[in-house]
Amino acid sequence: xxxxxxxxxxxxxxxxxxxxxxxxxxxxxxxxxxxxxxxxxxxxxxxxxxxxxxxxxxxxxxxxxxxxxxxxxxxxxxxxxxxxxxxxxxxxxxxxxxxxxxxxxxxxxxxxxxxxxxxxxxxxxxxxxxxxxxxxxxxxxxxxxxxxxxxxxxxxxxxxxxxxxxxxxxxxxxxxxxxxxxxxxxxxxxxxxxxxxxxxxxxxxxxxxxxxxxxxxxxxxxxxxxxxxxxxxxxxxxxxxxxxxxxxxxxxxxxxxxxxxxxxxxxxxxxxxxxxxxxxxxxxxxxxxxxxxxxxxxxxxxxxxxxxxxxxxxxxxxxxxxxxxxxxxxxxxxxxxxxxxxxxxxxxxxxxxxxxxxxxxxxxxxxxxxxxxxxxxxxxxxxxxxxxxxxxxxxxxxxxxxxxxxxxxxxxxxxxxxxxxxxxxxxxxxxxxxxxxxxxxxxxxxxxxxxxxxxxxxxxxxxxxxxxxxxxx
Numbered sequence: 527x528x529x530x531x532x533x534x535x536x537x538x539x540x541x542x543x544x545x546x547x548x549x550x551x552x553x554x555x556x557x558x559x560x561x562x563x564x565x566x567x568x569x570x571x572x573x574x575x576x577x578x579x580x581x582x583x584x585x586x587x588x589x590x591x592x593x594x595x596x597x598x599x600x601x602x603x604x605x606x607x608x609x610x611x612x613x614x615x616x617x618x619x620x621x622x623x624x625x626x627x628x629x630x631x632x633x634x635x636x637x638x639x640x641x642x643x644x645x646x647x648x649x650x651x652x653x654x655x656x657x658x659x660x661x662x663x664x665x666x667x668x669x670x671x672x673x674x675x676x677x678x679x680x681x682x683x684x685x686x687x688x689x690x691x692x693x694x695x696x697x698x699x700x701x702x703x704x705x706x707x708x709x710x711x712x713x714x715x716x717x718x719x720x721x722x723x724x725x726x727x728x729x730x731x732x733x734x735x736x737x738x739x740x741x742x743x744x745x746x747x748x749x750x751x752x753x754x755x756x757x758x759x760x761x762x763x764x765x766x767x768x769x770x771x772x773x774x775x776x777x778x779x780x781x782x783x784x785x786x787x788x789x790x791x792x793x794x795x796x797x798x799x800x801x802x803x804x805x806x807x808x809x810x811x812x813x814x815x816x817x818x819x820x821x822x823x824x825x826x827x828x829x830x831x832x833x834x835x836x837x838x839x840x841x842x843x844x845x846x847x848x849x850x851x852x853x854x855x856x857x858x859x860x861x862x863x864x865x866x867x868x869x870x871x872x873x874x875x876x877x878x879x880x881x882x883x884x885x886x887x888x889x890x891x892x893x894x895x896x897x898x899x900x901x902x903x904x905x906x907x908x909x910x911x912x913x914x915x916x917x918x919x920x921x922x923x924x925x926x927x928x929x930x931x932x933x934x935x936x937x938x939x940x941x942x943x944x945x946x947x948x949x950x951x952x953x954x955x956x957x958x959x960x961x962x963x964x965x966x967x968x969x970x971x972x973x974x975x976x977x978x979x980x981x982x983x984x985x986x987x988x989x990x991x992x993x994x995x996x997x998x999x
Contacts, residue, residue: 534612536585537605543572543579543907548696548721550574551599552606561589569607572600574697577874577910578903587611695722701934703727706791707851792848793970796929797978801986802950804960809992818887823894827865827919829992830942830985832889834917835861835882836998837984844981845914846937846972855972864916864933865893867900875933876905877913886995921945927963937972940985941965962989 540550550572557569568580569589587609594600693710695703699722703710708730710722717723806829813824838845838861845858863881867874876899878884878892899905916939920928927943943963950959966982988994 534610535590536587536609536611538569538583538607538609540572540600540602540604540606541581542602543574543581547574547602548694549599549601550579552594552596553578554596555592557589557592557607559589559591563587563589563609574907577905577907579906580904583607583609585609585611693722694720699724699727702791704935706730707849709851791934792932794929794932794967795970795973795975795978796965796967797975797982798927798963798965799982799986800961800963801990802952802959803945803962803989806989806992807945807960813886819890822887822890823897824890826945827917827942828886828890828893829995830919830940830989831863831865831881831893831917832886832995833985833988833992834915834940834981835863835889836988836995837981838915839882840984840998841977841981843977844937844968844973847914847935848969848971858914860914862912862914864913864936864939865896866916866918866933866939867897867905869900869903874900874905874910875913875916876900876909877916879912915939917942921962927965929965930967932967932969936969938966938968938978938981940982941967 543550551574553571553573555570557563557567563569563583564586565584566582569583571578571580573579589607590610591608593604593606593608600606693713694715694717695710700710702708702724703722706727708727710727713722713726713730715722716726803826806826810824810826810829813819813828842859843857845861847856847858849856860880861882862877862879864875864877867876876896878889878896881889881892884892896909899909913933913936915936916930916933918928918930918939919942920930921942921944924944928941930939930941932939941964943965945960945962947958948961949956950961951957952959964982964986966978966985968978984998988998
């Protein structure tokens, strides 16, 4: 999204890099004032409630001004960078006038940007530009850009779009409305500047208020430890302090909201099974030496994913979703297999599209790409939408198993525990065997005890006798 303020200066606005997002945090600038940029060059990385995304600039020129520093949360539609397109002939010899980032003196203490943990690597546990802009109330401590040499008048706040327009709501609220079958266009927004809130959605389906969730409950419901920030701005960290307050934002904030929504919407049931996976571990080693699997990611998770896909093929009713508005169960004749991944910015669940139709080498390739993209922090919003069933591998942390919470809109999630050498009765004798515990959580509106048990039992049977991957596939 760009604006031409005169014959030479072009302004690039924060685009909506996802479906109906209202803001994004600038994580990193890749250019500085005076740099020459070309059409399609990535100038910055931003984080939305869904993912970290790189933004390419749509014209050539010389950077004149960066309107916001790193760590600032910017509304969609706000100008983030100004470029002198007259001076952008592509010559690096151009000598633009000295310019700098416009940052006014703060009137109060600024919140510290969330620090990236040093040395931490994400662990597998599993652009289209919108022309619509949105506004929110300024937050205390927000950095506001100084007026540029040429500015455009600030648009008047508009009422939420009606008819052909798109109702304003943040992604977690849209997801909640979808899960509850609520049409956002039919709601009267109560949020600032016409934004629909979670309370508006809950009020549409029930007269009772949304259950109150304490910070302690939020921690228990979250798939990984989440620091719950109070309403007050965070205190500055100093030597010797006993507590550190970390703002909950971006992916981590969206995850917490989604998990709470899931826990209070879908009735969860969890079943467990402990299984001897010695033969599966031997097969993993054999596949690593197979020429057809060279260069591919081969590990126990690959065979567990394949086992789950075969179990779903044998019990297709489990691949479904709940349509609250129509009071219907929507059977899905495909599997978009989600793999939960813990990253420094929080838990994300990208999924492998149409995983059910992939061969073992194709599944290994897709899994490798998914993991590499997550590690680089480049997972796109589209890669995290449309999932049907998820795997979360808590075993990489040495955990035996857990009771996973469903990814909103999905029917089931399989938790895989640590694989350990344990004494096991095998062929009538106690022997050391490779053993793990699986836990399957499912939506009891969609999946009854019999169906859930069949799926979990099939996964266990395949991992115990992996030749069933051939006979049952």
